[in-house]
Amino acid sequence: MRAGTLHAFEHWLLNYKRTWHGTLFSGFLLPVLFIVGLGMAVGGYVNGSSAIGGVDYVAFIAPGLLASTAFQISSGELTWPVFAATRWGSQYKAMQASPLSPGEILNGHLLYGLLRGVSSALFFFIVMAVFGLLQSAWAPLALLAAAATAASVIGATYAVSMSAKHESALSMVHRFAILPLTLFSAVFFPLAQLPSYIQPLAWISPVWHGVELSRAATLGVAPPWPIAAHIGVLAVWAVGGWYAARRSLLKKLKV
Amino acid sequence: MISARGLIKRYGDHTAVDGIDITVPKGQAFGFLGPNGAGKSTTMRMIGCVSPPTAGELRILGMDAATQGPAIRARLGVVPQDDTLDTELNLLENLVIYARYFGIKYKVARERARELLDFVQLSDRAESKVEALSGGMRRRLTIARSLINEPDLVMLDEPTTGLDPQARHLVWERLFRLKKRGVTLVLTTHYMDEAEQLCDRLVVMDGGKIAAEGTPRQLIETHVTREVVELRFNTEDHSAYAEKLDGAAERVEVLPDRVLLYTDDGESSVSEVHGRGLSPASVLERRATLEDVFLRLTGRTLVD
Amino acid sequence: MAVMTTLAVRNKGLRPAPMVERNYAVHRHGWIMIISGLLESLFYLFSLGVGVGALVKQIELPGGRMVDYAVFVAPAMLANAAMNAAVAETTFNVFGKLKWMKLYDGVLATPMRPRDVAAGEITWALIRGAIYSAAFLVVMAALGLTDTWWAVLAFPGSVLIGLTFSGIGMLATTYFRNWPDFDWMMAFIFVMFLFSGSFAPIENYPSWLQWAVYASPLYHGIELLRAFSLGDLSPMLLVHAAYLAVVGAVCMGFAARRLSKLLYK
Known part of the structure; x- marks a missing residue:
């Protein structure tokens, strides 16, 4: 990694030092509340059900929340801040005036987005351990799965936010991409509960693959697809996203 | 039109306006001069009935500012220092909706809005968003907005600050026309040429007090x-x-x-x-x- | 003079209409945003109601009656949608107009008073929420998630929820300083959503938590709408409705007063 990338990353980290308290809830408390609230309410009815592999409902949703939290935080971090960086804010202008190359500006920002998601996941992972929800020796791999989920979406989110014409497009990203991806990627119920004609939609969702890998790790079961296939889809998203992000940034900086 | 006696405005320990007396008769163009922080804008806000005086008597258009705010504001036109235009609406909508705040019928509002856009030479931008306007255009739109209720008294807080010379002269010319129609104008400025051009009478404010009062000529003769x-x-x-x-x-x-x-x-x-x-x-x-x-x-x- | 007399007469009551008209003019071309707001609540319904419902199948109500889980959760999602619409409109949008756009500074130079502004914004929030709620109810009926005509009453019920949360939202906005404050508000809203009996009868909760839930206006809203959509009426509904009305009215009163203080500097 080049030093420039780290400089750009540092900029966003310093920025975060000023706003961190506003992210405590969404980044750390929210997933915990989800397992307490849903686990207590729904758990009573479905604990041990064969549809979720005979485990407790909390043990079923927790690894899903681990991956989806990393996804939500990382992608959320790369919507408004990316849009703003070349518009209202002048962060990118200042960076451009320094010796940073566009690639370094991009990678620094993506790295920051990734680490925000991973740090939330790490915190939640510890909470899972405390609640006794890590039921397999493979469990630490769930953190990798969460990181891979975040890595698979940062480029795509960045590209969309960078090329958005109007601010309202970002609310659309939240409502029509981030939210449904969270709600329908087998975090709260297995994919088999969805009508069979909708299931292929989930197959292209990077979040679904991340969730299944994460769940396989904490429960110590085999994921629905071969592991390499899950990883392959995530990798395609990550690499494709990065190129799209790069293109969108170069286009923007030239204007 | 305006009569103030012993008008005071305090914010905590700070006294922004410290016991001023003003009388503005109908049809006059009256100016407040003074450095930043002299209390001009605060006085304007009190006359605009959006800032209750701490003490003193303030009567506007024969009504009591403290109790009859809405009725007074119905007959005022206000051009605030920062334009406060509605950035989510286009120019025409800005005027029409503003007319609706006054309770003016929609049909009348549309007619007046068209006329006023004409008056400030912005008719060709009627459908543009406010964000696309230059500073001078915004100022003109704000002036048009202040006239939507055919006010008896128009208050302008630094009407030309930050404008280029062309835009300033256009604003002055429009204000001059209003004055000729018999509209009473009250304005603040720190441009002396603006004060000399537009004002029949002036007060110079400093530190919340009135330092001098008179016509531009009188002021020069008395003080220098x-x-x-x-x-x-x-x-x-x-x-x-x-x-x-x-x-x-x-x-x-x-x-x-x-x-x-x-x-x-x-x-x-x-x-x-x-x-x-x-x-x-x-x-x-x-x-x-x-x-x-x-x-x-x-x-x-x-x-x- | 004619203008003056009409105004003098009108000034006795509230004048919410101009503010509503203004918001309508802004959103006339932005219906996609409103539709997307509805879709958001439907996503929740399909995921946490229908999807999770397929796992849970049926649950037993405190009275002993068995219902499909989705039927149980759907009215809670409706209540949540009504709450979110009201809160989003009276916090994010009003705060933006108050602090950034300085819109109200311009409005108050007219005969409009702070309470007219507050009433207008709340009316607009209610209209927007009512559109969501009506559409949501139609979807519920179409999916067979309610099978009684009493469910029609869930519409005024959700407007009442909107009223309560518009008042709460307006009041909160007068205290907000900057965006991190909104995150904490969203946290509060979300905690209510999770713990107000949306997903299970609160009789299943530990008793100390039950008492906390009784304070939550959303809980009373959910109970109200659920009773209507299950056709399960009881005198307790008056208590729920009264609680919502009182909380809403008190918050609105304070909000109007605080808004006056903020704007009449």
Whole structure:
């Protein structure tokens, strides 16, 4: 990694030092509340059900929340801040005036987005351990799965936010991409509960693959697809996203 | 139209307006001059009935500002310092919706909005968003907005600050037309040329108090002399000339870069200077302006 | 003079209409945003109601009656949608107009008073929420998630929820300083969503938590709508409705007063 990338990353980290308290809830408390609230309410009815592999409902949703939290935080971090960086804010202008190359500006920002998601996941992972929800020796791999989920979406989110014409497009990203991806990627119920004609939609969702890998790790079961296939889809998203992000940034900086 | 007696506005310990008396008769263009923080905008907000006075009596259009705010505001037009335009609406909608706040019927509102866009020469931008407008255009739109209720009294807080010369002259010309129609104008400014152009009567405010009051001519006659001579010498330090020039004019003011002689007869003062054997590098004789009055009364130190 | 007399007469009551008209003019072309707001609540319904419902199948109500889980959760999602619409409009949008756009500074130079502004914004929030709620109810009926005509009453019920949360939102906005404050508000809203009996009868909760839930206006809203959509009426509904009305009215009163203080500097 080049030093420039780290400089750009540092900029966003310093920025975060000023706003961190506003992210405590969404980044750390929210997933915990989800397992307490849903686990207590729904758990009573479905604990041990064969549809979720005979485990407790909390043990079923927790690894899903681990991956989806990393996804939500990382992608959320790369919507408004990316849009703003070349518009209202002048962060990118200042960076451009320094010796940073566009690639370094991009990678620094993506790295920051990734680490925000991973740090939330790490915190939640510890909470899972405390609640006794890590039921397999493979469990630490769930953190990798969460990181891979975040890595698979940062480029795509960045590209969309960078090329958005109007601010309202970002609310659309939240409502029509981030939210449904969270709600329908087998975090709260297995994919088999969805009508069979909708299931292929989930197959292209990077979040679904991340969730299944994460769940396989904490429960110590085999994921629905071969592991390499899950990883392959995530990798395609990550690499494709990065190129799209790069293109969108170069286009923007030239204007 | 406006009568204020002992008007006071305090924010905590800070007294923004400290007991002022004003009377503005119908049809007059009345100006507030003063440095930043003198209390002009606060006074304007009190007259606009959006800032209740801490003490004193304030009557506007024959009504009590403290109790009849909405009825007074119905007959006022206000051009605030920051435009407060509705950035989510286009120009025409800005005017029509503003008319609706006054309870003006939709049909009438549309007609007036069209006329007013014409009046401020923005008809061709009727469908544009406010964000696409230049500073001067925004100002004109705000002036148009302030006229939507056909007000008896229009209040303008620094109507031309930040505008380029073309835009300023256009705004002045439109305001002049309003004045001719018999609309009473109250404005604040720190441009002396604006005050001289537009105002029939002025008050100079400083530190929340009224420092002087009168027509532009009266103010010049009362507070400074008819003419001013500006002398520059080839020196780093003009202060040495204070003594040498003493008595050469009614008043001598030494600035870091020049010396000002306040006099009723510029030529005789100049010959007096030469008679004392002094040879300035440059000599400028001019008529005294409001700016001289302003600086005389409010001092030369920066306020902010 | 004619203008003056009409105004003098009108000034006795509230004038919410101009503010509503203004918001309508802004959103006339932005219906996609409103539709997307509806879709958001439907996503929740399909995921946490229908999807999770397929796992849970049926649950037993405190009275002993068995219902499909989705039927149980759907009215809670409706209540949540009504709450979110009201809160989003009276916090994010009003705060933006108040602090950034300085819109109200311009409005108040007219005969409009702070309470007219507050009433207008709340009315607009209610209209927007009512559109969501009506559409949501139609979807519920179409999916067979309610099978009684009493469910029609869930519409005024959700407007009442909107009223309560518009008042709460307005009041909160007068205290907000900057964006991190909104995150904490969203946290509060979300905690209510999770713990107000949306996903299970609160009789299943530990008793200390039950008492906390009784304070939550959303809980009373959910109970109200659920009773209507299950056709399960009881005198307790008056208590729920009264609680919502009182909380809403008190918050609105304070909000109007605080808004006056903020704007009449």
